Amino acid sequence: MRTTISKQFRWEMGHRLPFHEGLCKNIHGHSYEAHVILTGEPDANGMVMDYYDMKLLIQDKLDELDHCFLCDASDMVVREFLERNAMKTVLVNVPTTAENIARMLLTHVVSKLPAGHRIDNVRLRVFETEKTFAEVEISL
Secondary structure (H helix, E strand, O other): OEEEEEEEEEEEEEEEEOOOOOHHOOOOOEEEEEEEEEEEOOOOOOOOOOOOHOOOOOOHHHHHOOOOEEEEEEOOHHHHHHHOOOEEEEOOOOOOHHHHHHHHHHHHHHHHHHOOOOOEEEEEEEEOOOOOEEEEEOOO
């Protein structure tokens, strides 16, 4: 019987949306939360995946992002400031929206699934605030 499991993760990160006409054009940060949601057939012990192993799918990427400034590589105004002041920065080639962060994390999780896994669907939610999130999904 297909079963779904989920694990939550948190990290702190700054960003900005230079194209935005509102407040998000400014440098700001969030206490992000991600939910990794896996669906598949349980093994003989009834487990889809051990929760510790779920942590291994994403923790290295979250450690990279934690307390960094996520910067669109084309945002030269902020990029030059961050580089000049030796700030922890992660450059990406897309705007740093919640939707794009979710896609980036989903791609990372899928790439880390072990050979022979029993997962047939992966969803990933990125909460930017308590009340807002972006969700992406892929069927394997």
